[in-house]
Amino acid sequence: MLFFVALAAVEIIFHAKTFAIARPAQNLDPPFYVGCQNPVLNGADRANATFVMLARNRDIGGALSSIRSVQDQFNHNFHYPWVFLNDEPWTENFVTQVSDLIAEYDANAIPVFEVIPENMWGYPDWIDRDKARSSMDNMKAQDVPYAGKESYHHMCRFNSGFFFDHHALLPYKWYWRVEPSISFTCAITYDPFVEMERHDKRYGYTVALWEVGKSVPSLFRKIADWKASRSISTTTLWTAMMQPSYLPWPLRSLAAWLPYHDSSGDSWNLCHFWSNFEIADMDLFRSSEYRDLFHYLDQDGGFYYERWGDAPVHSLAAALLLRPDQVHHFAEFGYTHSPFQYCPWTPTPDELQHGGLVPSKADRKGGHKNAKYLGCNCKCDSKAEVIRPTCFNRLRQTVM
Numbered sequence: 001m002l003f004f005v006a007l008a009a010v011e012i013i014f015h016a017k018t019f020a021i022a023r024p025a026q027n028l029d030p031p032f033y034v035g036c037q038n039p040v041l042n043g044a045d046r047a048n049a050t051f052v053m054l055a056r057n058r059d060i061g062g063a064l065s066s067i068r069s070v071q072d073q074f075n076h077n078f079h080y081p082w083v084f085l086n087d088e089p090w091t092e093n094f095v096t097q098v099s100d101l102i103a104e105y106d107a108n109a110i111p112v113f114e115v116i117p118e119n120m121w122g123y124p125d126w127i128d129r130d131k132a133r134s135s136m137d138n139m140k141a142q143d144v145p146y147a148g149k150e151s152y153h154h155m156c157r158f159n160s161g162f163f164f165d166h167h168a169l170l171p172y173k174w175y176w177r178v179e180p181s182i183s184f185t186c187a188i189t190y191d192p193f194v195e196m197e198r199h200d201k202r203y204g205y206t207v208a209l210w211e212v213g214k215s216v217p218s219l220f221r222k223i224a225d226w227k228a229s230r231s232i233s234t235t236t237l238w239t240a241m242m243q244p245s246y247l248p249w250p251l252r253s254l255a256a257w258l259p260y261h262d263s264s265g266d267s268w269n270l271c272h273f274w275s276n277f278e279i280a281d282m283d284l285f286r287s288s289e290y291r292d293l294f295h296y297l298d299q300d301g302g303f304y305y306e307r308w309g310d311a312p313v314h315s316l317a318a319a320l321l322l323r324p325d326q327v328h329h330f331a332e333f334g335y336t337h338s339p340f341q342y343c344p345w346t347p348t349p350d351e352l353q354h355g356g357l358v359p360s361k362a363d364r365k366g367g368h369k370n371a372k373y374l375g376c377n378c379k380c381d382s383k384a385e386v387i388r389p390t391c392f393n394r395l396r397q398t399v400m
Protein backbone atom coordinates (compact mmCIF):
# COMPACT_ATOMS: atom_id res chain seq x y z
CA MET A 1 0.00 0.00 0.00
CA LEU A 2 2.67 2.46 1.08
CA PHE A 3 4.56 1.59 -2.07
CA PHE A 4 1.64 2.66 -4.27
CA VAL A 5 1.14 5.88 -2.37
CA ALA A 6 4.83 6.70 -2.80
CA LEU A 7 4.68 5.79 -6.45
CA ALA A 8 1.65 8.03 -6.98
CA ALA A 9 3.36 10.91 -5.17
CA VAL A 10 6.48 10.56 -7.30
CA GLU A 11 4.36 10.46 -10.45
CA ILE A 12 2.50 13.64 -9.39
CA ILE A 13 5.79 15.44 -8.81
CA PHE A 14 7.08 14.38 -12.22
CA HIS A 15 3.84 15.40 -13.84
CA ALA A 16 3.89 18.85 -12.24
CA LYS A 17 7.52 19.29 -13.27
CA THR A 18 6.60 18.97 -16.93
CA PHE A 19 4.82 22.33 -16.48
CA ALA A 20 7.93 24.14 -15.30
CA ILE A 21 9.06 26.85 -17.71
CA ALA A 22 12.67 26.75 -18.84
CA ARG A 23 13.66 30.38 -18.78
CA PRO A 24 15.90 31.58 -21.62
CA ALA A 25 19.49 32.58 -20.89
CA GLN A 26 18.82 36.16 -21.90
CA ASN A 27 15.82 38.46 -22.16
CA LEU A 28 14.18 37.69 -25.52
CA ASP A 29 11.67 40.51 -25.20
CA PRO A 30 13.25 43.66 -23.79
CA PRO A 31 11.49 47.02 -24.29
CA PHE A 32 12.28 48.57 -27.66
CA TYR A 33 13.32 51.79 -25.92
CA VAL A 34 13.63 52.86 -22.31
CA GLY A 35 12.78 56.41 -21.27
CA CYS A 36 12.11 59.41 -23.52
CA GLN A 37 13.46 59.57 -27.04
CA ASN A 38 13.74 62.51 -29.33
CA PRO A 39 10.83 61.05 -31.34
CA VAL A 40 12.26 58.20 -33.45
CA LEU A 41 10.55 58.95 -36.75
CA ASN A 42 12.16 56.52 -39.23
CA GLY A 43 11.56 58.89 -42.17
CA ALA A 44 9.75 57.14 -44.99
CA ASP A 45 10.09 53.82 -43.22
CA ARG A 46 6.57 53.82 -41.85
CA ALA A 47 4.47 50.79 -41.11
CA ASN A 48 1.38 49.68 -42.99
CA ALA A 49 -0.75 50.40 -39.94
CA THR A 50 -3.87 52.02 -38.54
CA PHE A 51 -5.67 52.72 -35.31
CA VAL A 52 -9.00 50.99 -34.99
CA MET A 53 -11.78 51.87 -32.60
CA LEU A 54 -15.07 50.05 -32.26
CA ALA A 55 -17.61 52.44 -30.77
CA ARG A 56 -21.28 53.30 -30.55
CA ASN A 57 -22.62 56.78 -31.14
CA ARG A 58 -23.31 57.19 -27.44
CA ASP A 59 -19.63 56.51 -26.65
CA ILE A 60 -18.70 59.90 -28.08
CA GLY A 61 -17.31 61.29 -24.80
CA GLY A 62 -15.10 58.27 -24.16
CA ALA A 63 -14.07 58.13 -27.82
CA LEU A 64 -12.89 61.74 -27.74
CA SER A 65 -10.92 61.27 -24.52
CA SER A 66 -9.20 58.14 -25.89
CA ILE A 67 -8.33 59.83 -29.19
CA ARG A 68 -6.97 62.85 -27.35
CA SER A 69 -4.78 60.63 -25.20
CA VAL A 70 -3.41 58.68 -28.19
CA GLN A 71 -2.78 61.84 -30.20
CA ASP A 72 -1.14 63.68 -27.29
CA GLN A 73 1.06 60.81 -26.15
CA PHE A 74 2.01 59.40 -29.54
CA ASN A 75 0.29 60.18 -32.77
CA HIS A 76 0.90 63.92 -33.07
CA ASN A 77 4.44 62.87 -33.99
CA PHE A 78 3.58 59.81 -36.08
CA HIS A 79 0.34 60.56 -37.95
CA TYR A 80 -1.10 57.09 -38.35
CA PRO A 81 -4.68 56.99 -39.69
CA TRP A 82 -7.84 56.20 -37.73
CA VAL A 83 -10.61 53.75 -38.60
CA PHE A 84 -13.87 53.85 -36.61
CA LEU A 85 -16.27 50.92 -36.72
CA ASN A 86 -19.87 50.78 -35.49
CA ASP A 87 -22.61 48.18 -35.81
CA GLU A 88 -25.07 51.02 -36.52
CA PRO A 89 -24.88 54.04 -38.83
CA TRP A 90 -22.79 56.87 -37.39
CA THR A 91 -24.51 60.04 -36.27
CA GLU A 92 -23.36 63.28 -37.75
CA ASN A 93 -22.54 64.45 -34.26
CA PHE A 94 -20.04 61.62 -33.71
CA VAL A 95 -18.41 62.04 -37.09
CA THR A 96 -18.11 65.81 -36.77
CA GLN A 97 -16.76 65.85 -33.23
CA VAL A 98 -14.20 63.12 -33.88
CA SER A 99 -13.11 64.59 -37.22
CA ASP A 100 -12.71 68.03 -35.67
CA LEU A 101 -10.62 66.67 -32.84
CA ILE A 102 -8.30 64.75 -35.16
CA ALA A 103 -8.00 67.79 -37.44
CA GLU A 104 -6.72 69.79 -34.46
CA TYR A 105 -3.65 67.58 -34.53
CA ASP A 106 -3.40 66.89 -38.21
CA ALA A 107 -5.24 68.97 -40.79
CA ASN A 108 -4.57 66.40 -43.52
CA ALA A 109 -5.87 63.36 -41.66
CA ILE A 110 -8.92 61.64 -43.14
CA PRO A 111 -10.51 59.47 -40.45
CA VAL A 112 -12.68 56.68 -41.79
CA PHE A 113 -16.13 55.92 -40.31
CA GLU A 114 -17.57 52.58 -41.31
CA VAL A 115 -20.45 50.31 -40.43
CA ILE A 116 -19.99 46.61 -39.73
CA PRO A 117 -21.87 44.45 -42.23
CA GLU A 118 -24.57 42.11 -40.91
CA ASN A 119 -22.66 38.95 -41.72
CA MET A 120 -19.98 40.02 -39.22
CA TRP A 121 -22.31 41.11 -36.42
CA GLY A 122 -25.23 39.04 -35.24
CA TYR A 123 -26.29 35.45 -34.72
CA PRO A 124 -25.03 32.94 -37.26
CA ASP A 125 -27.92 30.71 -38.39
CA TRP A 126 -26.78 27.62 -36.47
CA ILE A 127 -27.26 29.32 -33.11
CA ASP A 128 -30.39 28.33 -31.22
CA ARG A 129 -31.57 31.74 -30.09
CA ASP A 130 -33.83 30.49 -27.32
CA LYS A 131 -30.98 28.49 -25.88
CA ALA A 132 -28.69 31.51 -26.26
CA ARG A 133 -31.19 33.78 -24.49
CA SER A 134 -31.64 31.42 -21.57
CA SER A 135 -27.85 30.93 -21.21
CA MET A 136 -27.42 34.69 -21.21
CA ASP A 137 -30.07 35.09 -18.52
CA ASN A 138 -28.37 32.40 -16.48
CA MET A 139 -24.97 34.02 -16.77
CA LYS A 140 -26.46 37.38 -15.92
CA ALA A 141 -27.99 35.88 -12.77
CA GLN A 142 -24.49 34.63 -11.89
CA ASP A 143 -23.08 38.15 -12.36
CA VAL A 144 -20.90 37.29 -15.34
CA PRO A 145 -19.98 40.79 -16.55
CA TYR A 146 -21.97 41.93 -19.63
CA ALA A 147 -23.16 38.36 -20.29
CA GLY A 148 -26.82 39.40 -20.34
CA LYS A 149 -26.26 41.75 -23.28
CA GLU A 150 -26.67 40.24 -26.72
CA SER A 151 -24.63 42.98 -28.36
CA TYR A 152 -21.68 42.21 -26.10
CA HIS A 153 -21.63 38.65 -27.43
CA HIS A 154 -21.79 39.93 -31.01
CA MET A 155 -18.90 42.24 -30.25
CA CYS A 156 -16.72 39.49 -28.78
CA ARG A 157 -17.42 37.35 -31.82
CA PHE A 158 -16.66 40.23 -34.20
CA ASN A 159 -13.38 41.01 -32.43
CA SER A 160 -12.44 37.34 -32.43
CA GLY A 161 -13.20 36.45 -35.99
CA PHE A 162 -14.05 39.34 -38.27
CA PHE A 163 -12.50 42.74 -37.62
CA PHE A 164 -9.40 41.95 -39.69
CA ASP A 165 -11.61 41.13 -42.70
CA HIS A 166 -13.61 44.34 -42.51
CA HIS A 167 -13.04 46.18 -45.79
CA ALA A 168 -11.83 49.29 -43.95
CA LEU A 169 -8.98 47.26 -42.43
CA LEU A 170 -8.03 45.21 -45.47
CA PRO A 171 -5.60 47.88 -46.72
CA TYR A 172 -3.52 47.44 -43.55
CA LYS A 173 -1.27 44.84 -42.02
CA TRP A 174 -0.87 46.27 -38.51
CA TYR A 175 -3.47 47.66 -36.12
CA TRP A 176 -3.51 49.35 -32.76
CA ARG A 177 -6.78 48.79 -31.00
CA VAL A 178 -8.14 51.72 -29.00
CA GLU A 179 -11.29 51.58 -26.90
CA PRO A 180 -13.40 54.48 -25.74
CA SER A 181 -12.47 55.74 -22.24
CA ILE A 182 -8.90 54.52 -22.04
CA SER A 183 -5.78 56.55 -21.54
CA PHE A 184 -2.07 56.20 -22.09
CA THR A 185 -0.23 57.56 -19.09
CA CYS A 186 3.28 57.82 -20.58
CA ALA A 187 4.55 59.48 -23.75
CA ILE A 188 5.36 57.04 -26.57
CA THR A 189 8.27 58.49 -28.47
CA TYR A 190 9.06 55.73 -30.96
CA ASP A 191 7.02 53.85 -33.54
CA PRO A 192 5.80 50.56 -32.03
CA PHE A 193 4.63 49.21 -35.41
CA VAL A 194 8.02 49.65 -37.02
CA GLU A 195 9.81 48.15 -34.01
CA MET A 196 7.44 45.17 -33.93
CA GLU A 197 8.21 44.53 -37.57
CA ARG A 198 11.97 44.95 -37.12
CA HIS A 199 12.04 42.57 -34.18
CA ASP A 200 9.80 39.91 -35.71
CA LYS A 201 7.00 40.48 -33.18
CA ARG A 202 3.42 39.67 -34.13
CA TYR A 203 1.27 40.41 -31.08
CA GLY A 204 1.76 43.11 -28.42
CA TYR A 205 0.01 43.76 -25.09
CA THR A 206 0.32 45.89 -21.95
CA VAL A 207 -1.82 44.01 -19.43
CA ALA A 208 -1.97 40.33 -18.50
CA LEU A 209 -4.59 39.26 -15.98
CA TRP A 210 -7.10 36.58 -15.03
CA GLU A 211 -10.21 35.91 -17.05
CA VAL A 212 -13.57 35.61 -15.28
CA GLY A 213 -13.85 31.82 -15.20
CA LYS A 214 -17.63 31.74 -15.45
CA SER A 215 -17.53 33.47 -18.85
CA VAL A 216 -15.48 30.68 -20.45
CA PRO A 217 -16.18 27.30 -18.82
CA SER A 218 -15.58 25.23 -21.96
CA LEU A 219 -13.35 27.51 -24.06
CA PHE A 220 -10.02 26.10 -22.97
CA ARG A 221 -11.14 22.50 -23.48
CA LYS A 222 -12.31 23.33 -27.00
CA ILE A 223 -9.07 25.05 -27.91
CA ALA A 224 -6.96 22.30 -26.34
CA ASP A 225 -8.93 19.71 -28.32
CA TRP A 226 -8.39 21.73 -31.51
CA LYS A 227 -4.66 21.90 -30.71
CA ALA A 228 -4.55 18.12 -30.30
CA SER A 229 -6.58 17.44 -33.44
CA ARG A 230 -4.27 19.65 -35.54
CA SER A 231 -1.14 18.22 -33.86
CA ILE A 232 0.08 21.66 -32.87
CA SER A 233 3.19 21.50 -30.74
CA THR A 234 3.20 22.97 -27.26
CA THR A 235 4.99 26.29 -26.83
CA THR A 236 6.30 27.43 -23.47
CA LEU A 237 3.72 30.24 -23.56
CA TRP A 238 0.94 27.68 -23.82
CA THR A 239 2.43 25.81 -20.87
CA ALA A 240 2.76 29.08 -18.95
CA MET A 241 -0.98 29.56 -19.35
CA MET A 242 -1.62 26.20 -17.69
CA GLN A 243 -1.48 24.68 -14.27
CA PRO A 244 -0.86 21.01 -13.64
CA SER A 245 -3.34 18.77 -11.90
CA TYR A 246 -2.13 17.43 -8.57
CA LEU A 247 -4.48 14.48 -8.63
CA PRO A 248 -2.92 11.03 -8.89
CA TRP A 249 -2.70 9.68 -12.40
CA PRO A 250 -5.80 7.45 -12.67
CA LEU A 251 -8.05 10.18 -11.22
CA ARG A 252 -6.55 12.99 -13.21
CA SER A 253 -8.48 12.38 -16.39
CA LEU A 254 -11.75 12.50 -14.46
CA ALA A 255 -11.01 16.18 -13.84
CA ALA A 256 -11.15 16.70 -17.61
CA TRP A 257 -14.85 17.48 -17.25
CA LEU A 258 -14.31 20.40 -14.92
CA PRO A 259 -14.38 23.93 -16.37
CA TYR A 260 -11.25 25.02 -18.28
CA HIS A 261 -9.53 21.66 -18.04
CA ASP A 262 -8.05 19.85 -21.00
CA SER A 263 -8.68 16.19 -21.80
CA SER A 264 -5.77 15.12 -19.56
CA GLY A 265 -7.24 16.91 -16.57
CA ASP A 266 -4.77 19.79 -16.43
CA SER A 267 -6.17 23.29 -16.59
CA TRP A 268 -5.82 26.80 -17.93
CA ASN A 269 -4.75 29.20 -15.19
CA LEU A 270 -7.03 31.87 -16.77
CA CYS A 271 -4.08 34.20 -17.49
CA HIS A 272 -4.54 36.05 -20.75
CA PHE A 273 -3.73 39.33 -22.45
CA TRP A 274 -6.21 42.16 -22.07
CA SER A 275 -7.20 42.80 -25.65
CA ASN A 276 -8.75 46.25 -25.29
CA PHE A 277 -5.23 47.41 -26.07
CA GLU A 278 -3.46 45.44 -28.76
CA ILE A 279 -0.87 46.19 -31.36
CA ALA A 280 -0.70 43.25 -33.68
CA ASP A 281 -0.15 41.92 -37.15
CA MET A 282 -3.51 41.16 -38.77
CA ASP A 283 -1.82 38.50 -40.88
CA LEU A 284 -1.79 36.40 -37.68
CA PHE A 285 -5.59 36.46 -37.65
CA ARG A 286 -5.82 36.18 -41.41
CA SER A 287 -3.76 32.96 -41.38
CA SER A 288 -5.44 29.71 -42.33
CA GLU A 289 -4.63 28.28 -38.87
CA TYR A 290 -6.35 31.10 -37.03
CA ARG A 291 -9.33 31.06 -39.39
CA ASP A 292 -9.66 27.33 -38.84
CA LEU A 293 -9.55 27.81 -35.07
CA PHE A 294 -12.11 30.60 -35.13
CA HIS A 295 -14.43 28.68 -37.41
CA TYR A 296 -14.25 25.68 -35.09
CA LEU A 297 -15.03 27.82 -32.04
CA ASP A 298 -17.79 29.67 -33.86
CA GLN A 299 -19.51 26.43 -34.87
CA ASP A 300 -19.50 25.38 -31.22
CA GLY A 301 -21.63 28.38 -30.23
CA GLY A 302 -19.74 29.37 -27.07
CA PHE A 303 -19.73 33.01 -28.12
CA TYR A 304 -23.45 32.87 -27.24
CA TYR A 305 -24.05 29.87 -24.97
CA GLU A 306 -21.13 31.06 -22.86
CA ARG A 307 -19.53 34.48 -23.01
CA TRP A 308 -16.24 33.80 -24.71
CA GLY A 309 -14.25 37.01 -24.95
CA ASP A 310 -11.93 37.98 -27.75
CA ALA A 311 -9.19 38.48 -25.15
CA PRO A 312 -8.83 34.79 -24.20
CA VAL A 313 -9.38 33.71 -27.82
CA HIS A 314 -6.59 35.99 -29.08
CA SER A 315 -4.33 35.08 -26.16
CA LEU A 316 -4.66 31.32 -26.41
CA ALA A 317 -4.30 31.57 -30.20
CA ALA A 318 -1.10 33.60 -29.82
CA ALA A 319 0.21 30.97 -27.40
CA LEU A 320 -0.54 28.27 -29.98
CA LEU A 321 0.46 29.91 -33.22
CA LEU A 322 3.40 32.14 -32.30
CA ARG A 323 6.79 31.59 -30.74
CA PRO A 324 6.78 33.12 -27.23
CA ASP A 325 9.36 35.70 -28.33
CA GLN A 326 7.00 36.90 -31.09
CA VAL A 327 4.66 38.15 -28.38
CA HIS A 328 5.75 41.55 -27.10
CA HIS A 329 5.04 43.17 -23.77
CA PHE A 330 4.94 46.95 -24.02
CA ALA A 331 6.45 47.20 -20.56
CA GLU A 332 6.96 50.94 -20.88
CA PHE A 333 3.40 51.90 -21.94
CA GLY A 334 1.35 53.17 -19.00
CA TYR A 335 -2.26 52.29 -19.70
CA THR A 336 -5.55 52.78 -17.88
CA HIS A 337 -8.86 51.17 -18.61
CA SER A 338 -10.95 51.66 -15.51
CA PRO A 339 -10.91 50.03 -12.98
CA PHE A 340 -7.40 48.75 -13.80
CA GLN A 341 -4.15 50.22 -14.91
CA TYR A 342 -0.71 49.08 -15.84
CA CYS A 343 2.00 51.38 -14.61
CA PRO A 344 5.55 50.70 -15.83
CA TRP A 345 8.17 49.93 -13.21
CA THR A 346 11.60 48.46 -13.51
CA PRO A 347 12.04 45.31 -11.46
CA THR A 348 15.22 44.99 -9.44
CA PRO A 349 17.90 42.61 -10.75
CA ASP A 350 16.97 40.22 -7.95
CA GLU A 351 13.30 40.27 -8.89
CA LEU A 352 14.18 39.77 -12.51
CA GLN A 353 16.20 36.71 -11.63
CA HIS A 354 13.18 35.24 -9.91
CA GLY A 355 10.82 35.99 -12.76
CA GLY A 356 9.40 39.17 -11.21
CA LEU A 357 8.46 41.53 -13.96
CA VAL A 358 6.77 44.10 -11.77
CA PRO A 359 7.47 44.58 -8.07
CA SER A 360 4.90 43.15 -5.73
CA LYS A 361 2.07 45.32 -4.56
CA ALA A 362 3.42 45.60 -1.01
CA ASP A 363 6.76 46.82 -2.32
CA ARG A 364 5.12 49.38 -4.48
CA LYS A 365 3.06 50.84 -1.67
CA GLY A 366 6.09 51.41 0.48
CA GLY A 367 7.96 52.99 -2.41
CA HIS A 368 10.24 50.53 -4.08
CA LYS A 369 13.90 51.37 -3.52
CA ASN A 370 15.14 50.62 -6.98
CA ALA A 371 11.94 50.98 -8.95
CA LYS A 372 12.26 53.43 -11.80
CA TYR A 373 9.97 54.20 -14.64
CA LEU A 374 10.77 52.46 -17.86
CA GLY A 375 8.48 54.81 -19.69
CA CYS A 376 8.66 58.44 -20.71
CA ASN A 377 7.02 61.16 -18.58
CA CYS A 378 4.65 58.69 -16.95
CA LYS A 379 1.81 60.05 -14.89
CA CYS A 380 0.16 56.92 -13.62
CA ASP A 381 -3.44 57.11 -12.58
CA SER A 382 -3.87 57.70 -8.86
CA LYS A 383 -7.34 56.13 -8.83
CA ALA A 384 -7.25 52.97 -10.95
CA GLU A 385 -6.01 49.79 -9.33
CA VAL A 386 -2.55 48.63 -10.40
CA ILE A 387 -2.66 45.20 -12.02
CA ARG A 388 -1.14 42.51 -9.82
CA PRO A 389 2.05 40.92 -11.11
CA THR A 390 1.08 37.25 -10.92
CA CYS A 391 -0.01 36.64 -14.49
CA PHE A 392 2.77 38.80 -15.91
CA ASN A 393 5.40 36.93 -14.00
CA ARG A 394 4.14 33.55 -15.09
CA LEU A 395 3.82 34.47 -18.77
CA ARG A 396 7.04 36.48 -18.92
CA GLN A 397 9.12 33.55 -17.74
CA THR A 398 8.92 32.26 -21.29
CA VAL A 399 11.06 35.12 -22.56
CA MET A 400 13.11 36.47 -19.67
Ligand SMILES: *[C@@H]1O[C@H](CO)[C@@H](O)[C@H](O)[C@H]1NC(C)=O
Nearest residue numbers: 048049170171172173174283
Ligand atom coordinates in the same frame (compact mmCIF):
# COMPACT_ATOMS: atom_id res chain seq x y z
C1 LIG B 1 -0.59 46.74 -46.43
O1 LIG B 1 -0.99 45.45 -45.98
C2 LIG B 1 -2.10 44.93 -46.66
C3 LIG B 1 -2.49 43.63 -45.95
O2 LIG B 1 -1.38 42.77 -45.81
C4 LIG B 1 -1.79 44.75 -48.13
O3 LIG B 1 -2.91 44.25 -48.80
C5 LIG B 1 -1.37 46.09 -48.70
O4 LIG B 1 -0.99 45.94 -50.05
C6 LIG B 1 -0.23 46.69 -47.91
N1 LIG B 1 0.01 48.04 -48.37
C7 LIG B 1 1.22 48.49 -48.62
C8 LIG B 1 1.31 49.91 -49.05
O5 LIG B 1 2.22 47.79 -48.53
